[in-house]
Amino acid sequence: MDQLSRLFAALTDPTRRDLVARLTEGDATVGELAAPYDMSVQAVSKHLKVLEQAGLVSRAGPAHRSPVHLEAEVFDLMTGWIERYRRRAEERYRRLDALLAAMNERTANEGTTGDEQPLEGTA
Amino acid sequence: MDQLSRLFAALTDPTRRDLVARLTEGDATVGELAAPYDMSVQAVSKHLKVLEQAGLVSRAGPAHRSPVHLEAEVFDLMTGWIERYRRRAEERYRRLDALLAAMNERTANEGTTGDEQPLEGTA
DNA sequence: GCCATCCTCAACCATATGGTTGACGTCCTG
DNA sequence: CAGGACGTCAACCATATGGTTGAGGATGGC
Numbered sequence: 001m002d003q004l005s006r007l008f009a010a011l012t013d014p015t016r017r018d019l020v021a022r023l024t025e026g027d028a029t030v031g032e033l034a035a036p037y038d039m040s041v042q043a044v045s046k047h048l049k050v051l052e053q054a055g056l057v058s059r060a061g062p063a064h065r066s067p068v069h070l071e072a073e074v075f076d077l078m079t080g081w082i083e084r085y086r087r088r089a090e091e092r093y094r095r096l097d098a099l100l101a102a103m104n105e106r107t108a109n110e111g112t113t114g115d116e117q118p119l120e121g122t123a
Numbered sequence: 124m125d126q127l128s129r130l131f132a133a134l135t136d137p138t139r140r141d142l143v144a145r146l147t148e149g150d151a152t153v154g155e156l157a158a159p160y161d162m163s164v165q166a167v168s169k170h171l172k173v174l175e176q177a178g179l180v181s182r183a184g185p186a187h188r189s190p191v192h193l194e195a196e197v198f199d200l201m202t203g204w205i206e207r208y209r210r211r212a213e214e215r216y217r218r219l220d221a222l223l224a225a226m227n228e229r230t231a232n233e234g235t236t237g238d239e240q241p242l243e244g245t246a
Numbered sequence: 247g248c249c250a251t252c253c254t255c256a257a258c259c260a261t262a263t264g265g266t267t268g269a270c271g272t273c274c275t276g
Numbered sequence: 277c278a279g280g281a282c283g284t285c286a287a288c289c290a291t292a293t294g295g296t297t298g299a300g301g302a303t304g305g306c
Contacts, residue, residue, distance in 0.1 A: 008135040012128055013294080017204070024211040030253060043295055045254060050293095064252060064303040072212035075205050081140070082198050088147040089195035136264080153283060166265055168284060173263095187273045187282060 003055060007078050008027070010054035016047050020056060020070065027060075027067035126178060130201050133177035138162070139170050143179060143193065148189035150183075 001009075011017055019033055034044035043048045048068060051057040054101040124132075134140055142156055157167035171191060172179040178197045183189040 004139070005135055005137055009133050009293095012131040012135060014125070014128055015294090017127070021208055021211075024208045024215060028213065031251090039294095040296065041253070042255090042297085045128075046294075049254090051235070053245050062302095064301095071213055075209045079202055079205055079209075082202055085144055085147045086195050086198045086202075088144075088192055092147060093148065132263095138264090154281090163266065164265095164283070165267085165285090169264075172284090187271095 003074075004077060006054040006075065006083060006114050007056070010056055011078075013047065013050075016051055019044075019047060019051065023057065023070035024066065024072070027069045029065050031065075033068060066070055070116075126197075127200060127204060129181070130179040130197065130235035133173050133179055134201075136170065136173075138167075139174055141173065142167075142170060146180065146191065147195070150192045152188050152190055154188075155192060 011020070015037065022028065022033065030041065030045055033048070034041045034100060038042060048057060052059070056071055058069050058071055060069065134143070138160065145151065145156065148227045153164065153168055153171065156171070160167060171180060175182070180196055181192050181194055183192065
């Protein structure tokens with residue numbers, strides 16, 4: 001699985017999104033992170049593993065009680081993907097609007113010209 | 124499942140991300156969308172259903188051969204969530220930097236003052 | 247050095263996911 | 277109106293996911 005897929009998958013689960021949200025307030029140990037949930041510590045540990053493999057979280061060391069740290073920069077991978085296609089879609093809407101405006105203008109000037117499939121392959 | 128979860132889940136699958144990417148080039152029928160993949164049309168139809176339930180995609184009508192349309196605005200729900208916590212994390216780093224700078228200045232001026240847990244609850 | 251605490255690993259279970267094939271409904275064509 | 281093309285529905289299968297419990301491995305305090 002590629003990292004982008006791992007990132008989206010990681011943030012699919014509401015518990016994991018909540019963990020990320022809490023980590024923006026500062027590093028925390030697994031125990032601290034697990035405390036608020038009505039769920040076993042092992043389950044939270046698994047969630048953290050998923051976040052870690054997605055690159056969203058890191059551990060200071062393999063040590064006992066070592067704090068979990070949020071790696072906020074990897075968010076950019078997702079926003080990068082999203083914004084790219086968001087922009088592309090908007091770009092297309094603008095072109096479509098321009099095209100429709102041009103068509104309106106032409107029909108207002110002289111009516112149909114015999115060329116009637118201007119949308120094909122352009123929009 | 125809440126919409127945010129559905130959105131992240133929808134974009135987890137590379138095939139669905141690719142469908143979204145292609146829809147930024149313009150609306151398309153299910154058949155057109157399914158053609159490039161080494162996969163049954165039914166499978167692509169399922170993927171489109173997932174995208175539709177996440178709000179990322181809409182159909183012109185229940186009709187035969189009706190085009191699939193991308194709803195790019197819902198991207199904002201995700202970027203909104205991501206950017207919120209991205210900002211929160213950065214905000215925290217700035218506060219931490221400021222605190223460390225203040226500590227350095229103080230120790231440079233007069234050494235320890237006896238109050239030695241300034242990080243607790245602040246970072 | 248011992249023991250409690252923190253955390254992870256492993257096995258297990260229920261359900262969700264992503265794919266298949268086959269059957270069916272609906273529309274456009276002739 | 278008969279037939280083919282397009283799309284979805286349903287059943288099925290393999291694997292992934294999110295949770296549980298039980299056991300075990302390090303660490304740190306005493």
